[in-house]
Amino acid sequence: MEIDFAQMIFAITNFIILMIAMYFLMYKPLKQTMDKRQDKIKGEIETAEQLKADADQMKAEITAELAKSRETAQEIIVRAEKTAEVQKDEIVLAARAEAQKMIDKAHAEIREEKEKVLGEIRDEAATLAMLAASKLIERSLNDTDHKQLVDKYIEEAGEVQ
Amino acid sequence: MDAVMQVASSEGVHYLAGGHTLWEASAYGFNFSFTMGLTKWMVVFWGVMLFMIIAGTIGARKKALVPSGWQNFSEWTYGGLSNFFSKMIGPHLGKTFGPLLVTFFIFILLSNYSGMLPLNFSMDEGTLSLSNLQAPTSVFSVTAGFALIVFFCTHFAGFKENKLRYFKFFVSPIAFMLPFTIIDVVIHPFTLALRLFGNIHGEETVVEQLMQLSVFVNGWAPAIIEVLGMLFGLIQALIFSLLAAIYISEAAEHF
Numbered sequence: 383m384e385i386d387f388a389q390m391i392f393a394i395t396n397f398i399i400l401m402i403a404m405y406f407l408m409y410k411p412l413k414q415t416m417d418k419r420q421d422k423i424k425g426e427i428e429t430a431e432q433l434k435a436d437a438d439q440m441k442a443e444i445t446a447e448l449a450k451s452r453e454t455a456q457e458i459i460v461r462a463e464k465t466a467e468v469q470k471d472e473i474v475l476a477a478r479a480e481a482q483k484m485i486d487k488a489h490a491e492i493r494e495e496k497e498k499v500l501g502e503i504r505d506e507a508a509t510l511a512m513l514a515a516s517k518l519i520e521r522s523l524n525d526t527d528h529k530q531l532v533d534k535y536i537e538e539a540g541e542v543q
Numbered sequence: 544m545d546a547v548m549q550v551a552s553s554e555g556v557h558y559l560a561g562g563h564t565l566w567e568a569s570a571y572g573f574n575f576s577f578t579m580g581l582t583k584w585m586v587v588f589w590g591v592m593l594f595m596i597i598a599g600t601i602g603a604r605k606k607a608l609v610p611s612g613w614q615n616f617s618e619w620t621y622g623g624l625s626n627f628f629s630k631m632i633g634p635h636l637g638k639t640f641g642p643l644l645v646t647f648f649i650f651i652l653l654s655n656y657s658g659m660l661p662l663n664f665s666m667d668e669g670t671l672s673l674s675n676l677q678a679p680t681s682v683f684s685v686t687a688g689f690a691l692i693v694f695f696c697t698h699f700a701g702f703k704e705n706k707l708r709y710f711k712f713f714v715s716p717i718a719f720m721l722p723f724t725i726i727d728v729v730i731h732p733f734t735l736a737l738r739l740f741g742n743i744h745g746e747e748t749v750v751e752q753l754m755q756l757s758v759f760v761n762g763w764a765p766a767i768i769e770v771l772g773m774l775f776g777l778i779q780a781l782i783f784s785l786l787a788a789i790y791i792s793e794a795a796e797h798f
Contacts, residue, residue: 386684387577388565392585393679393688400592401646408599409642412621415606422608 510539557583583663588679591653624648628784632792636700640791643696647689648784651739654680655776658747659769674754680779681744683736690736693787697731701794709794731790735783742779746772 514535561580568575602617610618628644629637658678665672679685701709713724746768753764 383572383683384574384576385687387575388579389582389585389682389684390688390691393588393682393685394692396588396592397646397650397689397692400595400650401643403592403596404599404646405642407596408603408617409621409625409645411603411606412618413625415603415610416618416622418606419608 510535513539559583559586584677584679584682584685587657587676588654588685591650591657591679595649595653620649621645628788631785631788632795636704636792636795639703640696640700640788643692644784644788647787648780651680651689651783652776652780654678655743655779656773658743659772659776675747675750678743678747680739681747683740683744686736686740689739689783690732693735693790694728694732696787697790697794698728700791704795712794731786735786739779739783742775746775 514532517531517535558578558580559582562578563580564576564578566575566577598613599617602613602621605614607614624645625637625641628641632640632644655678657676658681660676661673663674663676665674698709701712705712713728714721715724750765750768750772753768
């Protein structure tokens with residue numbers, strides 16, 4: 383077995399030179415490129431995750447908002463229905479009261495008219511009676527004439543009426 | 544048989560320039576030397592280096608957010624390996640030793656495969672002949688150098704993470720263990736160097752010999768070994784970087 387120290391020194395020095403050259407020319411730049419790529423990918427994944435989280439949160443918010451809006455709408459509808467019911471009752475009551483009032487008024491008018499007519503009839507009758515009496519006084523009447531006279535008077539009254 | 548022995552013993556180191564041995568010694572079956580010179584595998588070493596640097600620079604030049612083509616392949620390679628080692632030794636140690644382990648894996652893999660390229664031109668007696676290149680990882684000096692880097696990195700990691708408490712590891716659980724832990728510390732990088740060298744050198748030697756032997760139909764037998772070599776090359780690169788990672792994380796997590 384031969385060991386030549388000059389050759390050994392050649393191998394060692396050249397290998398160390400090769401290692402240093404490879405480190406600066408290949409390993410270091412390659413590692414930088416790969417690290418940069420890794421960082422970029424990591425950063426992009428993080429951004430994507432952040433965006434997804436934001437979207438999820440937004441979705442939850444929108445859903446909550448929608449549910450709240452639906453609730454509010456339902457409330458409004460219920461309230462409106464209640465109000466409508468109350469108003470309907472009020473209107474019906476008012477209408478009924480109005481009708482009653484009108485009926486009452488009509489009744490009163492009818493009664494009034496009736497009384498007025500009756501009063502007029504009564505006045506007329508009195509006048510006629512007065513007229514008849516004056517006629518009776520004007521003529522001395524006998525019993526036969528009396529009947530004729532009354533009949534005639536009634537006739538006249540009928541004509542006058 | 545003589546040819547096999549000869550190739551195995553000489554390890555096929557050819558000097559293109561220089562080759563003056565300044566110092567030589569022999570001990571425990573090892574021949575130590577210090578020789579100034581340029582060998583063929585050094586050129587291959589530089590070729591692999593140059594290929595890695597150019598390919599890496601082109602791959603990292605474009606900084607598109609959506610990668611495609613060569614950038615995609617570079618990111619896949621670097622990202623995959625870096626993640627693999629980071630998972631194994633932890634993100635803290637991975638930051639310090641990740642580039643070392645990734646470079647080890649890619650360089651050893653490409654070096655192993657470079658030994659299969661038939662681009663070794665040689666003029667023998669006036670005729671041009673082509674043979675496979677010599678992979679840098681099939682030279683023991685190179686794998687030993689790599690193992691030495693792992694050795695220093697292991698103890699640097701241990702010392703950095705545990706400070707002075709790290710040295711307690713050598714005498715734990717009792718002081719009697721000191722010789723054994725020292726052997727352990729030496730054996731780990733030694734096996735690392737020997738395993739890589741043995742596998743790649745063995746594979747190359749087998750291919751070389753099969754090319755020369757006339758009993759096989761030329762090309763077919765080496766092709767089978769080359770296919771296996773593709774697999775071995777990957778496995779050896781993986782084993783070397785994996786064990787280096789394990790040694791580093793072991794040293795760092797002592798206490």
